[in-house]
Amino acid sequence: MLSPAALTEIDREVAKYPPLRKQSAVMSALRIAQIELGWLSPETIEYVANYLEIPAIAAWEVATFYNMYELKPVGKYKLSVCTNLPCTLMGAESAVEYLQRKLGIGFNETTPDGKFSLKMSECMGSCGEGPLLTINNHKMKVRLTPEVIDEILAGLE
C-alpha cells in the first residue's frame, strides 16, 4: 500500500525510539502515509497499524485526535488558515474573505477541479507573522495580503 521509500522513512522514525516502542512512530507514519496517499482511509490506518504491530483502533485514535490528519479526501492543495484571536486581530478575517472569494469555496470545501481545499485552523505558534496559512500542512505562508495570496495561488500548479 505504501511505497518502499515511504516504508524506509517510517523505519527511520521507528529507529528514533527504544526497541519495543514502535508505537511512538505512529504519528510520523500516519503523516508519511498521508503525504503519499493524500488522505488517511480506514484501510491506510489499518495498514500502518499492522506495520507498527499495534491495534488498528490505537492508530485510529491517533488519526482522529490530531487535526492535521485528513480522514476524507481533500484537494491537491489544502490551505489551512489560522483564525485564532491574534491572527484575527492582524487581519485573518479579510484574508479568509479574499481567499474564499477567489476560490469560490468556504471552509471545509474543495474547488470543483479538486485543486484547493480550505480549512480553518487553530493557532500555529507564529502569531507575530499573522495572518498566515499552511499549504498541505508543511509549508507556511505569512503576512497574508491580497497580493501575497495572489502570488501564493499563482505559485501552486
Next chain:
Amino acid sequence: MVNIEIDGKALSVAEGSTIIDAADAAGIYIPRFCYHKKLSIAANCRMCLVEVVKVPKPMPACVTPVVEGMNVQTRSLKAIAAQKAVMEFMLINHPLDCPICDQGGECQLQDLAVGFGASASRYHEEKRVVLNKDIGPLISTDMTRCIHCTRCVRFGQEVGGIMEMGQVGRGEHSEITPFLGHAIESELSGNMIDLCPVGALTSKPFRYAARSWELRRAPSVSPHDGLGSNIEIQSKNGRVVRVLPRSNDAINECWLSDRERFSYEGLHAADRLQRPMIKQNDVWRECDWQYALDFAAQALPAVKDKRGATEIGALGTPHATVEELYLLQKLTRALGSDNIDFRLRQSDFRTDDALHGAPWLGMPITEVAELGSVLLVGTALRADHPLLALRLRHAAMRGARISLVNPLDDNLLMPLVAKSIVAPAAMVQALEQVRRALAGEPDDAVAHAIANTFNRGGRKAVLLGNLAQHHPHFAELHSVAQQIAELSGARLGFLGEAANSVGGYLAGAIPRAGGMNAGAMLTAAPKAMILLGVEPERDSANAAQSIAALHGADLVVALSAYKSAALLETADVLLPIVPFSETSGSFVSTEGRVQSFAAAVKPLGEARPAWKVLRVLGNLLNVPDCAFESSEQVRAEALGDGIVAEGRLDNRLKTIKAIVPVTAPGLQRIGDVAPYQTDAIVRRATALQKTHAAQIRAWMNGALLAKLSVADGDMLKVSQGEGSATLMAGRDDKLPDDCVRVAAGHPLTANLGGLFDEIKVERAILNV
C-alpha cells in the same frame, strides 16, 4: 499504616492506598463512574471529587493517595458542590431516556443523578447525538448515553488482552467505538456490559426483555467449563432472561466468559422435551410419566435376565450434577453392572487403573495467576477455559514464562516464550523431547527452549488441556507430562473440561471392576443403555461410531432435556429432565471446590430434575437405600460432608506408560470442540451462534491447501469413514503440516469420526 480521617471517622489504612480504597473499606460511599477495582485508574469522570482539608482544590478520591494526618470530607459543602457540578456536566449531553433504557433501575448515572442532579437543567443549547455502532450479536450500543469513562477501553487493554474499544476524536466530539466496522471478538466481551455504568453498552439478547425491578434473582453455578463460575440467574415469569456474574475473587472474580453469560438462551430452546415420549413400532408418541417409567423399569431387568447384567450400561455427561451422576451409577451398579462412565470425549482410558485419584487442576484457581513458569499441553485455551486463560494472561503480565506443546497456535493474547506446534500424532514425541531436554539428554532446540522456561524460581506447572485429555495417546501424554513435572519441580494439572469433570470421578461414575468405559460403550454398546443428558453425536469422541453403537443396542432409555435428533433416532423412551437452572445440585470444580445450588426457576412442562427421576426409577427397580428426599441427602451420600477429602484428588499415575512410536495417518484431523458447541445448552444459545467464533471451517495451512489444490473460501467435502461434512476451507498457516482442523460438537460435523483420526478432504460437488 497511615492514620487519616474521613468524615470525622478516624481510620488507619495501608500505605499507598487511595482515598476511595480507604472510604470503601470503612463503608463510606464516594460517588464514582470511571473507577473500577479491577482496572487501572483513569480519574477522568471527576465524580469522586472530595474535600481534603487545607488543600484548595477538591481532589479525586479514586487516585489521590492517603498521607498521614489527611482529613477528608466527602460530604462537606465544598465536596458536594464539586460533585453536583460534575453531575450537571455529565447530564447536559445525556439523553435522559431512562424510561426506554435497559439500564433503567440499575444505572449508576440514574442513581447518582437522583442524589446529585439539579431538578431543572440550566443547559439550553443543542445536545450531542452519537451514532450507534453494530459491534456484534452480543452487545447493543446507545452511544449517546456514553459518559466517556473509558472502562470498556481499559477492559480490552488490561483484561481482554487486546484493545478493541477506543476513544476516537477529541473533546466533546470524542466517541467510544471499535475500529470502523469491526465487531467485538473477545470471548470475554460481555463483561463490558457489566462495566458500563450507564446504558451505552447493554446486552443484545436481553434487550427489552424485562425491567430490572421485575426480575427474580437466584444464585447459581455455571456448568459450561470446569471453573465453576458463580452466576446470578435472573428470571421473569419463570423464564430465565439474563445471567450475570456473582463476584468471587477465588473463582471468576467479577468476570464471566461470553459462553457462561449468554448460554441461557438455550434453556428455553424450541426442542425442550416437556413430556415423556415413547417409541412404539417406530413411531414416537407422548405418554405420561407412569407409563414411561414402568416401561423402563420392566425393560431394563428384562435385558439383565436375558443377557446378563454386563449387557447393561450407563452414560452421563460431565455437565450433569454430582447427585445425578451418583444416582446413575448407584442404579447401574444395583442392576449388577459396572458399565458406567461420563468421560464422553475421552478416547484413551489406559491409565484408569493407574490413577491415584481424580485428575484436577492441581492447585487452587487463584494460584494460576501466580505461576512463574507454565507448560501448556494440548489446549484451545481461550475457547475451552476463557477465565483460566485470563489468569494465565495476568501471570504473563507479571513476567511468567509460558510455553506450549500443541497442534493449535491460536493467538492466546499473551506472550509465549517457546512453543512446539505439531500434529496430534507427533505430540507425544514433542513432549518427550522436552522431558529429554530436562533430563539433559540430547534434544532439539525448541524442546530445549521450553525446558529452559523452568530453570528459574517461582511456581511452576504443566497443564494438560482438553485436546490432551481427548487425545488417542492420552496415557503417554499424561505419563511424559508427569515426568516433566517431576524433573522440573512443577505441579501437574488438568484443565477441567466441564462442570463435573472432577465431580464425576468423586460420584463414582466410572467403571471400578473392569466394567466398560465410555469409549468401549460407544464403540460396541451393551444391549441396554441408559443415557443421562447425552447427545451422542455431539458429545462423544467419535460421533459416527457412537450413533452406530447405540443403533446396535436393543434398548436405549434416554433422560434428556431436549428432543435431540440422534436420540429420536436411537432411543426407545425419552424421559424429560431439566437443565441445571431448574434443579438443585452440586458441581465439583476443576480446583476440587464443591458448589451446590438451588433451582432458579420451576421445571418446564412435565420435565423433572434428573435426580428425582433416577430416584423413582431406582425405587421401581427396588434399588436398596434409594429413598432420598432431597438432593442434599444424595450429595451427603456421594460426597460426605461436601468437602472433598484430601487425597481424593491426585494427578499422579502409579505406573508410567512406555512410549510406543505412533505412525501418522495421511491427513490428520484436529478435532477441537467448537467454543459454543460444548454442551446441550450452549449449542442452543442463538446469539452465541451468530458470533464470529461460532462459525467453523476446515482449517489448514497454505501448504496443504496448495497440495489439495483448493483455496481459502472454497467449499470442501471432509470425510471420515462413512460420515462426511461440507465445510468452507480456511487458511491458517500456523497449523502443522498435513492437519485439518475440523471442530466437533457442531451440527455440520455431527456424523464425522474420531477427533484425531485420519480425515479425507476433497472439493465439494455442490449440486445446484
Next chain:
Amino acid sequence: MANEVIFHSIHLPESWKLENYLKVGGFDALKKVIAEQMPAEEIINQVKISALRGRGGAGFPTGLKWSFMPRQFPGDKYVVCNTDEGEPGTFKDKDIIRYNPHQLIEGMVIAGYTLGAVAGYNYIHGEIFECFERFEAALEEARAANLLGKNILGSGWDFDIHAHHGYGAYVCGEETALLESIEGKKGQPRFKPPFPASFGLYGKPTTINNTETLASIPYIVKHGGQKFLELGKPNNGGTKIFSVSGHVAKPGNYEIGMGTPFKELLAMAGGIKDGRKLKAVIPGGSSVPVVPGEIMMDVTMDYDSISKAGSYLGAGSVIVMDETVCMVKALERLSYFYFEESCGQCTPCREGAGWLYRVIQRIEHGQGRAEDLALLESVAGNIMGRTICALGDAAAMPVQGMLKHYRNEFEYHIKHGKCMVNGG
C-alpha cells in the same frame, strides 16, 4: 540589554548553521562541562542561583525541578524539550529553533549530562514543520561534529536527541499529554502525581522543560548563574522573550530583561498601529485573564508585577488590542479554541468548554439571555480547579477576566442584540 541570552546570534546570516553558532562562542558551555567534568550538583546549583523560571508558562523554578530528578535511579532516564507552542499569542520557541537551534541542542545536552539521561526528545508543534526539519538538520550537524551522539567530545559519554512532531493538538503542550503523544498515543494528560520526574516517558524518570528554558542553560553554565540573574531582577532572573502580537506596528519577539516596563516593550514593538488607542492586553497568552490598557501601562514585565495586575506572565505572549476590539467577539473566538482543543478526557472540560462557547456565541449573535452572564461565571467556576490538566482552567480564566473588566460590553450585547464597540 536586548538579545543577550538567546538571540545573540540573530544578526548573522544563516544564524542557524553550526559554524555561525560556534562563531559566537556556541558550545563553549558544553566544552567547559566536559573539560572540567563539572559535577551535576554544581550545574544545578548555578541554575538555582540564576533564578531561571520555567518559560513554558507555569514559571516553576528550573533548578528546583532539576533537583527532583532521581539521578541515581538505575535504568533509562529522559530529557524532553517542549516546543509545542500552540497557545494563541505565543511564538518565541519557533524562532529559537528557527534561528538558534544549536543553543537549544547545547542546552539539552548539558541537561542530559546533568540529569543522567540516555536520550532527549524535542516535541515540536506540527504546524511549524519547516522548523522541525531545520531542527533535524541541526541535529545532524551536531552529530557530525561529535557534539551529540556517541562519545561526545571524546568524553566516553553517549547522548542523542531526536525530534518528534505534533500534528495539531494544543493540549500536547501540557507536559504529560506530550509524553503520551511521544509514546504514540492520543495526547490525553495524565493525572499528577506521579510527576514526570518519577514516572515520565515510557514510565521512566523524565525532566521536561520549555525550549526557552533549555536554551538559557548554556549562558548560565558559561557565565554563571549570578550573571544571568542580574540580567533580570531577583526571583525573576535573566532575559525573557516576549512575543508581541495584535494591534502593534512591529509585532514580533523581543528578548529583554525581566522587569522591563510594559511601556518600553510596547515602544519597541512600534506602539499601537495606525495611531489608535490601547484598549487591553492579554499579557501571557490566551489562557490568562485580560488586563485593561491603563493598568498595563504601569506594569513591569515580570511574574510578580503582572500577578499584581491580576493576570499571569505565562509564556510572555503579549496580545495587544486597540479600541476597535469587541470583547464579546474576542472571547467568542478564544472560547471556541478551548472547546475545539479540549482532549475530551475529563468531564468538566469536555462538557463545560462547549457549554461556555455556545453561550458566548449566542450572546455575540444577539441571542443572549439576562441570566447568561451569571451562568457563564458559574460554569467557568465549576470547571476551574476540577480537571486533570490546566486546560480546564485555561478555558475558564479568559471568561472570568473578560466578565470582570468588560461586563458592560456583554450586557450591552444581551440588551440590544448588537455590539457596543462597532455597532454590527
